[in-house]
Amino acid sequence: MKYDSKRLMKFATDLFEKAGMPTLEAEISARSLVEADMRGVGSHGLMRLRTYAKRITTGVVKAGVKPSVVRDKPASLLVDGKNGMGCVVALDVMQLCMKRAEETGACFAAVYNGNHFGIASLFTVAAAEAGFIGLALSNATASVVPYGGAVPKLGANPLSVAIPSGRRRPLVLDMATSVVAQGKIIQANKEGRTIPEGWAVDAQGQPTTDPAAALKGSMLPFGGPKGYAIGLIIQILCSALCGANSDPAIPSFWNNFEDPQNLGFFLGAIKIDGFATPEQYGGRIDALMDGIKACPPAPGVAEVLLPGELEFRNQDLAEKQGIELSDPIAGDLRALAGEYGVDGGVFG
Amino acid sequence: MKYDSKRLMKFATDLFEKAGMPTLEAEISARSLVEADMRGVGSHGLMRLRTYAKRITTGVVKAGVKPSVVRDKPASLLVDGKNGMGCVVALDVMQLCMKRAEETGACFAAVYNGNHFGIASLFTVAAAEAGFIGLALSNATASVVPYGGAVPKLGANPLSVAIPSGRRRPLVLDMATSVVAQGKIIQANKEGRTIPEGWAVDAQGQPTTDPAAALKGSMLPFGGPKGYAIGLIIQILCSALCGANSDPAIPSFWNNFEDPQNLGFFLGAIKIDGFATPEQYGGRIDALMDGIKACPPAPGVAEVLLPGELEFRNQDLAEKQGIELSDPIAGDLRALAGEYGVDGGVFG
Numbered sequence: 001m002k003y004d005s006k007r008l009m010k011f012a013t014d015l016f017e018k019a020g021m022p023t024l025e026a027e028i029s030a031r032s033l034v035e036a037d038m039r040g041v042g043s044h045g046l047m048r049l050r051t052y053a054k055r056i057t058t059g060v061v062k063a064g065v066k067p068s069v070v071r072d073k074p075a076s077l078l079v080d081g082k083n084g085m086g087c088v089v090a091l092d093v094m095q096l097c098m099k100r101a102e103e104t105g106a107c108f109a110a111v112y113n114g115n116h117f118g119i120a121s122l123f124t125v126a127a128a129e130a131g132f133i134g135l136a137l138s139n140a141t142a143s144v145v146p147y148g149g150a151v152p153k154l155g156a157n158p159l160s161v162a163i164p165s166g167r168r169r170p171l172v173l174d175m176a177t178s179v180v181a182q183g184k185i186i187q188a189n190k191e192g193r194t195i196p197e198g199w200a201v202d203a204q205g206q207p208t209t210d211p212a213a214a215l216k217g218s219m220l221p222f223g224g225p226k227g228y229a230i231g232l233i234i235q236i237l238c239s240a241l242c243g244a245n246s247d248p249a250i251p252s253f254w255n256n257f258e259d260p261q262n263l264g265f266f267l268g269a270i271k272i273d274g275f276a277t278p279e280q281y282g283g284r285i286d287a288l289m290d291g292i293k294a295c296p297p298a299p300g301v302a303e304v305l306l307p308g309e310l311e312f313r314n315q316d317l318a319e320k321q322g323i324e325l326s327d328p329i330a331g332d333l334r335a336l337a338g339e340y341g342v343d344g345g346v347f348g
Numbered sequence: 349m350k351y352d353s354k355r356l357m358k359f360a361t362d363l364f365e366k367a368g369m370p371t372l373e374a375e376i377s378a379r380s381l382v383e384a385d386m387r388g389v390g391s392h393g394l395m396r397l398r399t400y401a402k403r404i405t406t407g408v409v410k411a412g413v414k415p416s417v418v419r420d421k422p423a424s425l426l427v428d429g430k431n432g433m434g435c436v437v438a439l440d441v442m443q444l445c446m447k448r449a450e451e452t453g454a455c456f457a458a459v460y461n462g463n464h465f466g467i468a469s470l471f472t473v474a475a476a477e478a479g480f481i482g483l484a485l486s487n488a489t490a491s492v493v494p495y496g497g498a499v500p501k502l503g504a505n506p507l508s509v510a511i512p513s514g515r516r517r518p519l520v521l522d523m524a525t526s527v528v529a530q531g532k533i534i535q536a537n538k539e540g541r542t543i544p545e546g547w548a549v550d551a552q553g554q555p556t557t558d559p560a561a562a563l564k565g566s567m568l569p570f571g572g573p574k575g576y577a578i579g580l581i582i583q584i585l586c587s588a589l590c591g592a593n594s595d596p597a598i599p600s601f602w603n604n605f606e607d608p609q610n611l612g613f614f615l616g617a618i619k620i621d622g623f624a625t626p627e628q629y630g631g632r633i634d635a636l637m638d639g640i641k642a643c644p645p646a647p648g649v650a651e652v653l654l655p656g657e658l659e660f661r662n663q664d665l666a667e668k669q670g671i672e673l674s675d676p677i678a679g680d681l682r683a684l685a686g687e688y689g690v691d692g693g694v695f696g
């Protein structure tokens with residue numbers, strides 16, 4: 001079933017407000033979830049609303065706090081996220097980086113006392129739409145082995161970069177540093193399918209195609225030793241640099257409503273016009289992207305896509321035709337509306 | 349056969365001087381090649397000396413030029429590399445970034461009119477050893493398909509990050525964004541071996557395990573769509589941002605001694621002490637690295653390695669025991685000594 005995106009946005013905003021958030025925070029939080037569903041990233045969409053709301057009502061995440069700058073250089077900031085809502089804190093800090101970079105050319109912030117920040121592209125696309133290269137990284141509960149290791153030491157440590165792109169929408173990378181999201185293994189397990197080799201190892205570190213064994217084991221880093229190194233660098237930037245929790249000590253988003261996660265973020269903005277005029281850059285990036293789009297596709301492939309292109313198409317389609325939600329998720333959201341006393345009419 | 353690293357360093361420095369370089373440039377250029385061999389990265393080692401020297405003597409690369417800053421913000425720089433030797437220009441610009449970041453916390457530079465810069469870790473390790481997170485990127489002649497594409501549109505676009513690491517040597521990532529270096533396919537072809545699936549496609553974009561077909565085709569990006577996006581981002585930062593050549597227009601390092609490459613670099617330094625005191629950071633990074641090293645290895649694996657650990661071990665061993673060079677390479681270097689009239693006694 002498809003549901004109107006604007007009505008879902010209103011519903012989620014109302015719900016976050018009822019959970020105790022100021023209006024602006026509720027709107028940002030709702031947008032994070034609704035945009036994830038629109039872009040086809042259901043794992044970070046409204047299926048998380050119940051847990052996010054519970055984290056606010058139990059007080060394990062704080063509504064209405066303002067991150068504060070603890071160390072301050074013109075192009076680098078250490079920020080205390082004050083255990084606020086992850087996406088609210090990260091967007092606030094990204095805006096601060098952009099304001100600084102407007103003057104200095106670049107600014108990076110390391111944030112501690114953070115919480116799960118949802119889709120990282122929310123922050124990087126905001127930067128790219130304002131003329132910056134945006135970078136957003138976070139650590140996460142350990143689920144990934146180091147290359148050659150048997151037990152998880154790294155989170156799925158997301159990496160997002162967005163870059164302004166002339167006459168096109170921004171180029172957007174938003175990825176986990178594991179081969180696949182754990183959700184795909186959970187889904188295969190539910191449906192009784194095996195998983196491809198190379199996704200995961202069992203509890204002894206042996207490669208496995210059995211999703212049940214994989215869920216007791218660990219995910220593999222994407223791209224072998226290269227992806228392992230990238231995931232580890234993200235972990236360093238998001239924990240050792242700022243003093244946030246280092247895996248595997250990070251309390252679960254889903255099950256722990258007592259201990260703050262104290263996640264770390266590393267956010268940055270680099271202004272394009274420090275390097276080129278808008279005309280220079282626009283002409284060059286258009287030509288480069290045109291060249292990629294003109295690449296003959298491999299046999300069996302319809303079209304070569306730019307990073308983020310598919311997600312923008314999903315988003316445009318969802319805006320016109322509504323957001324597809326599975327019946328169990330829609331049912332849970334309808335129930336949630338009742339529990340919080342907000343209008344759940346969008347669910348019929 | 350093994351050869352003394354100090355004598356090789358002297359030989360290569362002498363040779364670069366005879367080719368027309370000032371002493372300091374010759375030393376940096378020699379160090380780039382000798383260190384590559386010491387670290388086990390022979391593809392960027394002394395096997396390139398003949399071609400580097402020829403590029404100087406033919407004047408397609410300029411000796412004795414100084415890069416100049418063209419656009420200047422406190423934390424971002426556009427630099428004209430003046431067609432100087434790649435490693436000399438990149439080290440110079442990295443030092444400028446470090447000087448700026450000492451004050452501002454971070455500084456990034458986009459460089460045009462660059463040339464092949466050798467091992468990228470030369471610049472990032474210099475940054476890490478001085479207390480910075482170092483970043484070095486370059487574009488390269490097109491050899492890699494976009495994900496789902498049939499023809500090469502991207503270079504192997506190297507990515508290096510080095511991070512200070514408490515009581516250990518810096519953590520160093522230095523990688524191509526293709527699955528493997530093309531040299532491995534050339535080697536398999538010479539030895540009549542097939543290559544694993546997933547390395548390359550043939551000229552029609554079909555997956556192939558035939559190295560000859562792969563050499564007529566293209567390399568695949570590491571990590572599928574994720575590595576493709578990372579490689580494309582590097583390409584943007586190293587061409588559209590600074591106006592350097594965009595692939596596939598880049599003249600070959602090996603065969604073109606008339607047209608300057610006009611490669612682009614993107615270099616950056618972020619100062620650790622903008623985020624933490626040395627004591628805070630040192631304690632945390634040591635604990636994090638200890639945790640990775642303590643990870644039980646997967647069955648059949650001897651030890652979990654940190655990024656760059658193997659290369660530092662190689663380097664230490666080569667310093668003690670000498671650098672292993674194949675007979676054809678040593679023979680070529682001996683001949684080169686004769687051609688340039690420098691002491692080739694190290695080769696016996």
